[in-house]
Amino acid sequence: xxxxxxxxxxxxxxxDELWVCQLGTIPWRxxxxxxxxxxxxxxxxxxxxxxxxxxxxxxxxxGRRSHAGELTLGExxxxxxxxxxVDTNRGGRVTYHGPGQLVGYPVMxxxxxxxxxRTIEQALVAALAQEGIAARSRVDDGADYTGVWxxxxxxxxxxxxxxxGVSTHGFAVNVDNDLEPFSWVVACGLPDxxxxxxxREIGSPARPQATGVDCFRKRVAYTFCQEHGRRQRLVSPRRxxxxxxLAASRQRVAVPA
Numbered sequence: 001x002x003x004x005x006x007x008x009x010x011x012x013x014x015x016d017e018l019w020v021c022q023l024g025t026i027p028w029r030x031x032x033x034x035x036x037x038x039x040x041x042x043x044x045x046x047x048x049x050x051x052x053x054x055x056x057x058x059x060x061x062x063g064r065r066s067h068a069g070e071l072t073l074g075e076x077x078x079x080x081x082x083x084x085x086v087d088t089n090r091g092g093r094v095t096y097h098g099p100g101q102l103v104g105y106p107v108m109x110x111x112x113x114x115x116x117x118r119t120i121e122q123a124l125v126a127a128l129a130q131e132g133i134a135a136r137s138r139v140d141d142g143a144d145y146t147g148v149w150x151x152x153x154x155x156x157x158x159x160x161x162x163x164x165g166v167s168t169h170g171f172a173v174n175v176d177n178d179l180e181p182f183s184w185v186v187a188c189g190l191p192d193x194x195x196x197x198x199x200r201e202i203g204s205p206a207r208p209q210a211t212g213v214d215c216f217r218k219r220v221a222y223t224f225c226q227e228h229g230r231r232q233r234l235v236s237p238r239r240x241x242x243x244x245x246l247a248a249s250r251q252r253v254a255v256p257a
Contacts, residue, residue, distance in 0.1 A: 016231055017230060019048055019233050020233065021239075024054060025056070027057055031105065035168040038107045039166050042166045049228075049230070051221065051225075052105040055213060056098065057082075058084070058096075060078060060083060060181075061088045072184070078184070094185050096181045096185065097172055098178060101173065101174050102175050102216055102217050105170040107167060108167055109165055110167045120224070124148045125137065127219040127222075130219050131216070133202060135148050136149055148173070153195065155174055158170070173220065174195060175212065176213065182195040
């Protein structure tokens with residue numbers, strides 16, 4: 001009886017609340033295990049929709065449409081620079097994650113994958129607009145252009161996986177991270193893509209300090225919930241059943257433009 005009431009309560013919350021959990025800096029494989037744990041509980045009706053916000057140590061992730069030639073310099077080159085390479089079951093091609101980049105993993109019920117992607121893009125465009133950045137999606141340019149762009153420069157990447165109606169993986173927004181590692185691969189499967197960041201777009205003598213990850217993630221949490229028509233509820237990792245040490249977020253200095 002108690003279990004049935006819990007499931008009923010979680011299903012009711014799923015229609016109204018979106019739980020947001022800030023995790024700090026988490027290795028990619030550990031974050032994947034967290035997503036899978038939450039996904040199983042979401043599929044069982046034990047949790048409402050959840051958005052995990054975090055950062056990763058340096059890592060390249062390869063999506064389902066990646067090709068071997070996208071890692072142009074060889075894995076030994078990347079390993080020597082402390083960058084892990086992992087294969088994933090998300091959509092998309094190869095991309096880079098590292099400190100200073102905001103990563104979001106929505107674990108939520110999804111009935112239309114394309115609509116899910118478009119809503120994420122809209123949320124990120126809205127968050128960037130609050131920083132004075134005119135960003136856009138490029139849905140008409142094809143699957144390789146999924147993400148968020150500032151002019152012809154890419155500022156956010158997307159790639160998701162849906163299993164039994166629940167999504168994992170998600171988005172990554174360049175805030176004040178080092179962009180050079182993107183040039184060491186065929187980022188997003190686009191040989192001539194130019195990556196950018198929030199810091200690069202708004203850094204100027206008049207505004208030398210761009211918003212860091214700690215502040216920008218609050219904007220993203222707000223616009224993400226707003227675009228989904230949900231009420232935001234901040235929860236702790238423990239509330240989601242995630243145990244073990246979690247690294248704290250670090251203060252950062254923005255990268256000059």
